[in-house]
Amino acid sequence: MFYTIITILLIFISFIIFLPKFKSATEQYSLGINFILTLIATLVGVLLAISITNYESDRKEKQDVIKLLNSAITAVDTCQDYSEELIEYFDNLPDSDNFKQEFYVKNPLPYPTYLDTLLMQSIVSKNLSGAALSELNELLINLKRSRQNNSSLYLVALSQAIKVLSLEIAFQNREITEHQLNAQLNNIGTIADSIDNDKNK
Secondary structure, three states: OHHHHHHHHHHHHHHHHOOHHHHHHHHHOHHHHHHHHHHHHHHHHHHHHHHHHHHHHHHHHHHHHHHHHHHHHHHHHHHHHHHHHHHHHHHHOOOOOHHHOOHHHHOOOOOOHHHHHHHHOHHHHHHOOHHHHHHHHHHHHHHHHHHHHOHHHHHHHHHHHHHHHHHHHHHHOOOOOHHHHHHHHHHHOOOHHHHHHHHHO
């Protein structure tokens, strides 16, 4: 943006030189003015090249972030599917089965460690919307807390993580505005209070 403004200013200055009121000065100092115009043209070319390079770099970063977000969705979705199978198996065990008491100790619900890795990457923290970044960090806490003591809430947290990631992808692709993103993230809500209430029972 800065380079674009400078470029426009330089072009504007170039046009001023050719105004009729400066005609006599232009003819009198033609050599110097030609040098200045050449210098301005060179600067404009350089600044435009920098602007284009920065634009392409930003666009590539966004594409890379979207790829990472899609990978995160796959990782969370896999954890969710496997967790559902474990929970279903656990629920079908008879209460008299001693194995049921230690089931989750020996068969812990899978945790999407990729999410932790994702949020630690500078390219992600730099390009992710503030609302989604905050929501995902909160969900990571909820995932770790609910995984050990409340399988149902753990599944809810996984589902919410997928929704947040999907919304962020839509935002990165400019399919929704930041205002729409924030509104939909607010609708998703969090399960922190539910977990606290469950632990206090």
